[in-house]
Amino acid sequence: MKKVISSALVGTLSLGIAFGVSAGPVEDQAAFQKYYENKFPDTPTADFANGVYSILPTAREQWEAIEEFPPYEIAIEAGEAFYNKTFANGKSLADCFGPDGAVRNQYPKWDSDRGMVVTMELAINECLTANGEKPLKYKKGKITEVTAYMSFNSRGQEVDVKIPSDDPRALAAYENGKEHFYTKRGQLNFACADCHMLTAGNLYRADTTSPGFGHGTHWPVYRSKWQSMGTLHRRFGGCHKNIRANPYKAQGEEYRNLEYFVTYMSNGLTFNGPGARK
Amino acid sequence: MRNGLKTIALGLALIAPVSFAGSGTTAEHIEAATAAYKKLAKESSYQWTTTVKAIKAAKKALEAGDDKGARKLAHQAMDLVEATRLQAKIESETWRMRVPK
Numbered sequence: 001m002k003k004v005i006s007s008a009l010v011g012t013l014s015l016g017i018a019f020g021v022s023a024g025p026v027e028d029q030a031a032f033q034k035y036y037e038n039k040f041p042d043t044p045t046a047d048f049a050n051g052v053y054s055i056l057p058t059a060r061e062q063w064e065a066i067e068e069f070p071p072y073e074i075a076i077e078a079g080e081a082f083y084n085k086t087f088a089n090g091k092s093l094a095d096c097f098g099p100d101g102a103v104r105n106q107y108p109k110w111d112s113d114r115g116m117v118v119t120m121e122l123a124i125n126e127c128l129t130a131n132g133e134k135p136l137k138y139k140k141g142k143i144t145e146v147t148a149y150m151s152f153n154s155r156g157q158e159v160d161v162k163i164p165s166d167d168p169r170a171l172a173a174y175e176n177g178k179e180h181f182y183t184k185r186g187q188l189n190f191a192c193a194d195c196h197m198l199t200a201g202n203l204y205r206a207d208t209t210s211p212g213f214g215h216g217t218h219w220p221v222y223r224s225k226w227q228s229m230g231t232l233h234r235r236f237g238g239c240h241k242n243i244r245a246n247p248y249k250a251q252g253e254e255y256r257n258l259e260y261f262v263t264y265m266s267n268g269l270t271f272n273g274p275g276a277r278k
Numbered sequence: 279m280r281n282g283l284k285t286i287a288l289g290l291a292l293i294a295p296v297s298f299a300g301s302g303t304t305a306e307h308i309e310a311a312t313a314a315y316k317k318l319a320k321e322s323s324y325q326w327t328t329t330v331k332a333i334k335a336a337k338k339a340l341e342a343g344d345d346k347g348a349r350k351l352a353h354q355a356m357d358l359v360e361a362t363r364l365q366a367k368i369e370s371e372t373w374r375m376r377v378p379k
Binding site for chain 1 (some may be wrong): 319323324325326327328330358361365368369370373374376377378379
């Protein structure tokens with residue numbers, strides 16, 4: 001492991017020489033995706049939507065077996081029931097998101113009226129509260145059932161996050177997420193990019209790290225370690241805790257901007273949630 | 279791996295200046311570390327779990343009547359805040375190096 005860290009440090013240094021100043025989102029995205037395509041030449045681009053299994057043939061077989069009887073199936077069914085349940089005012093989530101909720105490719109999106117990133121989870125809660133219902137918790141439980149149902153019905157949609165060029169606040173939110181991804185945090189002094197870019201595919205304790213390309217496609221996830229479903233922001237929090245950084249609030253600005261960046265980097269891949277992971 | 283990481287953390291902690299001298303009550307020292315932690319989290323969004331742990335442990339030690347132990351933990355928390363501040367500073371200046379071009 002020591003070796004991993006020192007090679008990460010050396011990697012950082014040589015990257016520093018190779019790479020110059022910043023560019024816009026379009027150039028960022030091309031360079032980001034190319035980085036992984038070069039690093040993992042055996043992985044077809046579309047396959048990065050499958051997380052660590054896109055680069056780990058040994059674990060893939062086991063994962064494919066799990067996917068045959070997916071552990072998130074119950075969540076989809078429960079989500080469907082909740083989705084169609086009528087609120088006290090006679091409406092339902094379908095009044096906000098259409099008959100089947102297949103709106104995954106509309107999120108995360110920039111809301112120029114409010115000047116903020118809106119995620120699918122946030123939009124669900126806003127629909128609930130606008131109709132006099134109680135909001136859901138953001139990391140696990142009911143919210144993952146609703147998003148499992150909606151994501152399942154959205155399978156096959158293309159990731160196509162937009163950063164409107166006519167609103168500098170959108171670019172600022174993107175830049176904020178980008179900075180978060182590349183800055184070292186926590187007492188252990190790791191950046192997301194250290195584990196999910198520079199050393200993607202290396203072993204950290206018992207887990208091989210997935211490429212950052214593909215991180216936004218498959219949520220929510222049933223994770224064996226959790227023995228339950230979780231949202232992307234739950235996972236962000238877990239990675240932060242692992243490096244001894246205080247997790248940020250799920251659906252707070254920090255994580256919404258991070259999701260905006262991460263998902264934008266995966267543009268062109270296909271939404272394939274819900275997912276199953278170790 | 280553990281050792282490697284500890285070295286990095288220790289390195290950061292050692293660079294951190296000794297934040298305050300011996301004056302004031304231990305409760306005040308804990309208060310100061312808490313305030314510094316919150317201020318930095320607000321300014322930079324950088325925050326470490328270990329700082330929170332040290333602050334909590336300091337409060338607990340003080341309640342248990344261990345003034346010396348509590349004071350030591352409060353100072354440790356303050357050092358961690360300083361190390362976090364240093365990390366935030368270094369990172370804000372260098373992170374762009376890591377972005378592929």
